[in-house]
Amino acid sequence: MGGSTYNPHEVDDDTLLRVSKSSFIGYAKCPRRYWWDKIALPDVMSPSSPEAERGRAIHAVMEDGLHDKKWDQHAEVHGVAGDIGVSALGDILAAVAEAWGGLEITEIEVKHEVPYSCEYSRQEEGVICVDHYDVILVGLIDAVFRMPDGSICIVELKTGSANQGKLSRTRKELAYYRYLYEQVHGEVATHFLTIFPDATDPKFLTDLMNKRNTEVFMGMTQGLGVLEPVGTRTVNAMFKTLHSSIHGIMTHEWPIKWSEYFCTQWCDYHLSCNEQLLGVAGDITMG
Numbered sequence: 001m002g003g004s005t006y007n008p009h010e011v012d013d014d015t016l017l018r019v020s021k022s023s024f025i026g027y028a029k030c031p032r033r034y035w036w037d038k039i040a041l042p043d044v045m046s047p048s049s050p051e052a053e054r055g056r057a058i059h060a061v062m063e064d065g066l067h068d069k070k071w072d073q074h075a076e077v078h079g080v081a082g083d084i085g086v087s088a089l090g091d092i093l094a095a096v097a098e099a100w101g102g103l104e105i106t107e108i109e110v111k112h113e114v115p116y117s118c119e120y121s122r123q124e125e126g127v128i129c130v131d132h133y134d135v136i137l138v139g140l141i142d143a144v145f146r147m148p149d150g151s152i153c154i155v156e157l158k159t160g161s162a163n164q165g166k167l168s169r170t171r172k173e174l175a176y177y178r179y180l181y182e183q184v185h186g187e188v189a190t191h192f193l194t195i196f197p198d199a200t201d202p203k204f205l206t207d208l209m210n211k212r213n214t215e216v217f218m219g220m221t222q223g224l225g226v227l228e229p230v231g232t233r234t235v236n237a238m239f240k241t242l243h244s245s246i247h248g249i250m251t252h253e254w255p256i257k258w259s260e261y262f263c264t265q266w267c268d269y270h271l272s273c274n275e276q277l278l279g280v281a282g283d284i285t286m287g
Contacts (some may be wrong), residue, residue, distance in 0.1 A: 002014040002015055002016065003015045003016075004016045004017065004018035004135075004136040004138075005017065005018055006018050006019075006020075006023055006038040006042070007038055007039050007042065008039075008249050008250050008252060009039065009252075011250070016115075016134055016135055016136050017133065017135040017136070017246065017249065017250060018135070018136050018138060019116075019135050019136065019137050019138065019242070019245075019246060020137075020138045020139060021139050021173050021176050021177070023038070023245075024176075024241065024242050024245040024246065025169075025172065025173065025241065025245075027245040027248060027249055028241050028244065028245050029257065030256070030257040030263075030267070031248055031249075031253055031254045031255050031256075031257070032254050032255065032256045032257070032269070032273060032285070033267055033269060034249065034254070035254040035285055036268075036269045040284075040285075046268050051159075051160060054080060054083070054085075054159065055159040055160065057078040057079055057080045058078075058080060058083070058085055058086060058089065058157065058159050058197065059109075059142065059157055059159075060074070060078045061074045061075050061078050061080065061086055061089065062089055062093075062142070062143070062157055062195075063108050063109045063142075063143075064077075064078075065089075065090065065093075066093070066103070066105055066108055066143060067108075069090070071086055071087070071089070071090040072086075084221065084222060085159060085197040085198050085223070086197070087219065087220070087221075088197040088198070088219030088220070088221070088222050088223025089157070089195065089197040089219075089223065091218070091219035091220050091223060092195055092197065092217050092218070092219050092223050092224070092225040093195075093225075095217040095218065095219075095225065096145075096193070096217050096225060096227075099215075099217070100145075100147060100148050101148060103145060104145060104146040105143065105144070105145060105146075106144040106145065106146050106152065106185075107141065107143070107144045108142075108143045108144075109140060109141070109142065109143070110140070110141060111138065111139070111140045112137075112138065112139055112140075112141070112180045112181070112183075112184050113136055113137070113138050114136070114137045114138075114179075114180050114183045114184065115134070115135075115136060115137075116134070116135050116136070116137045117132065117133075117134055117135075118132070118133040118134075118135055118242070118243050118246045118247075119131070119132055119243065120133070120243045120244065120246065120247040122247075131247060131250075133246050133247070133250050135246055137176075137179075137180060139176060139177055139180045141154060141155075141177045141180070141181065142155050142156050142157050143155035143157075144181060144189070145193065147190075147191065151189070151190040151191060152181065152187050152188070152189040152190065152191075153189060153190070153191040153192065153193050153227070154174050154177050154178050154181065154189045154191075154192050154193070155192075155193045155194075155195065156170055156173060156174055156177070156192070156193070156194050156195070157195045157197070158170055158194060158195065158196050159196075159197060159198055160198055161198065162196035162198060162199035162200075162201065162204055162224065163201060163204055164204065164207065166196075167194060167226060170194050171192060171194075171228075171231070171234045172234065172237060172238045172241065174192040174194070174234075175230070175234050175235045175237075175238035176238055176242070178192075178230065178235070179238075189230060190229060190230055191227055191228065191229055191230060192226075192227070192228050192230060193225060193226070193227050194225070194226045194228075195223075195224075195225045195226075196223060196224045196225075196226070197219065197222070197223040198222065198223065199222060199223055199224040200222045204224070205218070205224060208224070208226055213228065213229055214226065214227065214228050215227040215228075252285075254285045256273045256276065256277065258273065258277060272284070
């Protein structure tokens with residue numbers, strides 16, 4: 001296997017497009033932001049927000065704590081001592097272990113790289129054309145558990161707000177990880193477990209508890225773990241987004257998907273996009 005890159009301009013016979021969960025979902029959310037991050041300014045690191053730093057720290061606590069259950073000790077090491085999210089995380093995992101008679105951990109924070117042949121169908125002058133792209137899929141799965149019946153469960157930790165929209169978006173990420181795990185280990189995961197240590201919305205909890213085939217694990221004062229069977233619709237939606245994103249990246253399509261809230265609050269490049277939308281500046285991706 002040769003090299004890989006996120007920049008389609010660098011793809012050649014020896015270098016394949018590199019695709020991660022965040023890159024293909026990020027492209028689907030806004031192709032222009034992908035262009036800025038991966039092509040225009042790939043070596044520029046934006047300052048990390050306190051929320052992102054906290055999220056990384058709690059992920060590290062989970063990785064270490066799954067080995068020995070010393071949550072408080074690891075929270076101290078990673079700078080989140082006394083964080084209620086850490087306590088909730090421990091509570092949720094303890095509840096899962098109690099329900100299952102223990103936790104059988106298959107892997108924790110293992111990075112996978114998988115060759116993949118993407119096919120994208122499109123219509124051109126009434127004729128269906130199929131484009132083929134060989135890429136490298138990469139991903140770091142938070143954790144994988146084996147359930148009491150021997151089934152595989154893909155685990156994802158999500159800090160911050162918890163709601164139905166976030167759960168729906170997370171399912172697509174889990175479907176991507178499920179595919180990677182299957183390709184590496186030959187086992188197909190049947191369930192997803194999404195852990196929301198910061199969940200506090202009672203309506204979100206009520207909706208989940210009333211949902212068929214969904215099991216909810218709760219922390220003592222906050223936090224939810226949502227165990228769901230893998231849905232065919234989720235898997236199909238993931239592949240549709242994956243293939244569409246790969247095609248868009250490889251054909252250098254960088255449109256702006258403007259959101260008055262998201263762009264101005266969360267994107268470092270919104271001023272440039274706003275100027276183009278207002279007609280003050282030209283399209284720099286065409287330059």
